[in-house]
Amino acid sequence: MTQHSHSHPAGFKGFFYEIFVPHSHDAADSIDDAMEAHSEGIRALKISLVLMLGTTVVQAVIVTFSGSVALLADTIHNLSDALTAVPLWIAFVLSRRVATRKYTYGFNRAEDLAGLFIVLMIALSSIVAAYEAIDRMINPRPMDNIGWVIAAGVIGFLGNEAVAVYRIRVGKKIGSAALVADGVHARTDGFTSLAVVVGGIGVVLGFPLADPIVGLLISAMIAVLLIGTVRSVGRRLMDGIEPELVDRAEHALQHLAEVESVESVRLRWVGHRLHGDALVRTSATSLAEADHLAEDAEAAVKKRMPNVDEMTVRVMANVR
Known part of the structure; x- marks a missing residue:
């Protein structure tokens, strides 16, 4: 097997690069049947959609009686992550259709368009989270049931990381940049859920602004990590290849x-x-x-x- 002709960051930077900007060229060694690849992608989306919706519902319930803006931001982001599975699911279904006289190359490009939609959803969730955090700083409100907020953050992390690992693994296996991007989206949600835990601990220690500050940091982190996903999806749209x-x-x-x-x-x-x-x-x-x-x-x-x-x-x- 030939060696990679391009290098990736090494050391500490390389560790985070692989976590948040994984690539999907490993697919060249895996599934050789297009229909099997489509089916595996759809199965991954179904399972991860159920997991994400379950996580979001649990967090939304806790938001209603806690008033945590950081948890609200995290819940919104988790909901957007769950919903991004829908257009990607549609794209995988379209990919199964045979070519027509109008679309002589088939419908596989629908998957790349879904990847672009995922990028837009990640960006939107960052903006919404920032707005809610700034509003809470300007108009402070008490935060109750902090223990439940911390528990919800832990649940959010575990649910998101499980979905991220599954989506990225299947995305790499079938060569889907959009599915890998969706997995990265879930992974950012997981780490923002950990940030909610940090915010809750800050409030317990007597620093009420910790909650909206963490909410603002969440939106900033999402925006920074979005760069790698934009590059990956954009390269596909421009016919870039590893x-x-x-x-x-x-x-x-x-x-x-x-x-x-x-x-x-x-x-x-x-x-x-x-x-x-x-x-x-x-x-x-x-x-x-x-x-x-x-x-x-x-x-x-x-x-x-x-x-x-x-x-x-x-x-x-x-x-x-």
């Missing part, structure tokens, strides 16, 4: 004895599936040999990268 996937395709082509050189390789994500083309040079002297090589080359790439749906290989030969 360089190591190009390396892997080139490696598969170069190992064919008939290939003298690989002139170019292009890949792009369409939803969570890969499409691409390549140009190779050979010393073949007949059209039959060139055609046979093109078929072998396509098969070699698909074997090496199971989630490649389409690979068109052109052959430059010394045909007489």
Whole structure:
């Protein structure tokens, strides 16, 4: 297997980079059937949606009798996270549809549009959380049942982290940047829930402003972490590709004895599936040999990268 041709941050920074900006190129080693990938993605969304709605309901009940603005901000964010599963679910269902004369490449791009919607929802939740925190600073209100608020924060963290791990794992497995982004969204919710715990402890220690201050910090943290998700989803929309996937395709082509050189390789994500083309040079002297090589080359790439749906290989030969 070829090594990654681009580097990731190392050390402490790399640890947080992998937590909050995971990438999905590992899919090249996993599911090779498009329908199976769609089904696994939908199953992940169903399970995580139920978990997130349950977490949100518990937190909303505690908000009503505690008056915690930090917990309210966290609950709003958790609700937005749960709702982002709906458009992504629709996108996975659309991806199952066969191509038509109007949409000749199929409907897999719906998944990338859902990823953009998720980015917008994360941004909106950050704005709402900031507004509520600032309002509570200007118009202070007492916070009751602090023990329950702290418990709700812990519940929020556990629920969100479980959903995040599941979504990111499945997203990486099937190559879905949108599902990975949704997992990152859940993970930010989890850490903001821990911030609610900190705010509650601050109030217990005699610092009432700790609650709205933490609510404001939550919105700021969401905005900062949004940058990595924007890059990931934006790269997909711009047909960006992880360089190591190009390396892997080139490696598969170069190992064919008939290939003298690989002139170019292009890949792009369409939803969570890969499409691409390549140009190779050979010393073949007949059209039959060139055609046979093109078929072998396509098969070699698909074997090496199971989630490649389409690979068109052109052959430059010394045909007489």
